[in-house]
Amino acid sequence: MTEHNHDLVNQIFERARFIRSLGIELISFGDGWCESQLNVAPSLAQQHGLVHAGVLMTLADHTCGGAAATMAPEGQDVITVENKVSFLRPASGPVLFCRADVLRAGKRLVFVEAKVETEQGGDRKIVAKASSTLAFIPLKLG
């Protein structure tokens, strides 16, 4: 991973106001992968008090972006083309973990998967699984 990739992943998490407002934190990343976590606040709930599907999709999407960014060529940024998320179990807190892995990076497109897990009594369970396509685009400075 180059300094470009390192900076890009950090900026993707630091500069996205929506991610900061939800409380999503970058934990770790390496070539082709990225990990994040989220402390579940009451403001993230759907109508039954569970974590809203939109929160899980946001967490998965952004972490896929982080994983794709570790593979971006010099001068390139990443954007999401499409994202599918399957909701395997109802999700609750106190913490959600997300890990995204690049399946395949081409010249223009990157295929990434992510899983979101909860931890209850030391036991992690998968609550959502995402399959996403992202594209490399020229980096805008600023």
Add this chain to the structure above:
Amino acid sequence: MTEHNHDLVNQIFERARFIRSLGIELISFGDGWCESQLNVAPSLAQQHGLVHAGVLMTLADHTCGGAAATMAPEGQDVITVENKVSFLRPASGPVLFCRADVLRAGKRLVFVEAKVETEQGGDRKIVAKASSTLAFIPLKLG
């Protein structure tokens, strides 16, 4: 549409804290469809100032839930099974509109589609398209 459906759609929007915290508003609904809108605040931005993909997915997912709720049998609620969203254009404000339509409602599963549009100078453009599967589940009172 029965009183059950009417109440269910309203509750889905009123009681979901995440939806209220984002500013998503229920606009209108009828048999098999639901419309919502969102005034875009700076806190919903991704790293380049555009609307975050997670916001578009949340808006589409929740409005699909509203459309599915208009078809829920007596005593039944709805949950999202999976959702795929394609990002057709960069999305910015000031307002996002979402319309969800039921493609097919079975006894247990509902297939719903949604489009998210922006308005610029009186001209609406589609920015995202969602394809979602939801399930009917027994309603929990409370």
Add this chain to the structure above:
Amino acid sequence: MTEHNHDLVNQIFERARFIRSLGIELISFGDGWCESQLNVAPSLAQQHGLVHAGVLMTLADHTCGGAAATMAPEGQDVITVENKVSFLRPASGPVLFCRADVLRAGKRLVFVEAKVETEQGGDRKIVAKASSTLAFIPLKLG
């Protein structure tokens, strides 16, 4: 539509041996859309005698390719990046109709949707809905 687009759509259907072996026929196409049909043979059945999901996916995918090809820039061909298909009803014969429409064509990517319908007693019913991303790539001559 240019002669390039016209030829490309025709070649996509004529030169694909798998499409011909299934009996899929190109019916009509125009700017941003394509229609095809398939006479259902017993060899296309799954274990209960219904049309196999793979047949519906193939029909939808190829017709999405036809619709995307009507928008391909000069010297460009199309390939499928990803495809999601929802199975709304059990599908049987005698004929399946497919219509694909381009949602959005960018410089590199095209978003296309398709529906597959059956006809029973003059009444058409939708049995599958597809949402696909395709990419433009340089055309290989031959």
Add this chain to the structure above:
Amino acid sequence: MTEHNHDLVNQIFERARFIRSLGIELISFGDGWCESQLNVAPSLAQQHGLVHAGVLMTLADHTCGGAAATMAPEGQDVITVENKVSFLRPASGPVLFCRADVLRAGKRLVFVEAKVETEQGGDRKIVAKASSTLAFIPLKLG
């Protein structure tokens, strides 16, 4: 795995005429997984001589059905609700391998993933990845 599950997986592959006509073979299965393979014939090609996306989707879909069938409750069969397939690389022969794994089996729905690989000079490469939802339905005898 019960005798019901064992029989169901075998029947899903033996009785599906489309699967036999393509040459897809059941290789092995166990609790929550299924493996199949396909010798690539010229009749499975798209317009450039590569394996048609529809073949990859069919192989992935049917093998997901096999994996889901290993988890079907007594007296229950499986059907595909929706399937998304990402095409990571161009696929060619001589042989395609598919492995499907159940991510989560509920009472009514099963989430399954599958990968399709090619082998070239002893080296396997992933060419497609599928994410599918299936439903349990009452088994029809016959």
